[in-house]
Amino acid sequence: MTIPGLAAARLWAAMRFPYLATGVFGATVIAEPGSGTVSVDEGWRMHADPELTGEWTAAQLGSVLVHHVCHLLRTHGDRAKLAGVGPDEASEWVRAADAEINDDLISAGLDLPGDPVIPRALGQPDGLLAEQYYEATRAGKGPRGDNPRRLSEWLDCGSGADGQPGGDGGLPRWQAELLRRQVAQDVIAHGKQPGAVPAGLLRWAAETLSPKVNWRRLLAAELRRAISEVAGAVDYSYRKPSRRSAVTGDVILPALRRPVPEVAVVCDTSGSMTEDLLAMVLAEVEGLLRSLGLARRLRVLACDTAAAPAQRVSSARQVTLVGGGGTDMGIGIAAAAALRPRPAVCVVLTDGYTPWPSGGPKGMRVVVGLLGDGAPDAPEWARSVRVHAA
């Protein structure tokens, strides 16, 4: 049995929310006559009562699909379990989860039937997480559940939203995880056009592709080394002034300034880099940016056998990963070393299937992030760190 209008609803959803299309088409929709609702389980299956959905427009059914996909993307089922939500709290949790989803999607064009929950209905501001809405509504409630439940008529969002035992089956967990990462990549890609993607979804995507390396700690150590090398060189030339430094007597000596370390990232974009590895690249770039602070901007070079011009970015969303040919990370390192101002540290993000130069560049430290399981070793002259998939 099919759901009338499903194709039109999916099309509406893919047109209005193109960055969620992979998720919308990745979910299976199963007719469940008599259920009186549309719910979703953790295996990416939606169970829909055709009699109910038959009353909806394509935009309304499409919006319900998008809404439920967002429950899955945001792993509301798992998070409900972590928050200790049992059968008695399930409907309250779902209201909180709905508020997390609906706040900025409704202004982006989500057209849900009935009376969708928005943060204001819970007396809360936009932009919080389900856990925060849940705590707030529980804190504001009388001792014995005396708050009125005002569920929309279709809103039994299902085990995919509340984590209560549901039907087993559907997509295995690892496939669901790949689907989530794919959608997160799509969201980041669309987010390059300002205003194209709601801010809450962008935050979700950046967190989903979360970096695995503690760049703050790693870079701090490498930058210290780089700076002490530079400072040492300056100290040396200061003690033995050359004729040249005597001529330029008025210049501020490097040792007297606070060094401003520059960091460049070379991203492997050769053909062996799969979409999933490229998503990891973006996640680690985001982590590098965060570790350097918002003020500092990072220069990013995409590299296969040629290095693309350096991009100055303040967010991984701005990075364009062009390439797709053979691999030579040595080209990328040389291009990074030629940048002005010269980076103190060059981070190379690669699957490791690349030739390397026989020695490291002078005056620039190289850190190699080896992505994926089973990447070959990096050369000894570089500091290397392994980045495993989730």
Ligand SMILES: [Zn+2]
């Ligand atoms: Zn919901």
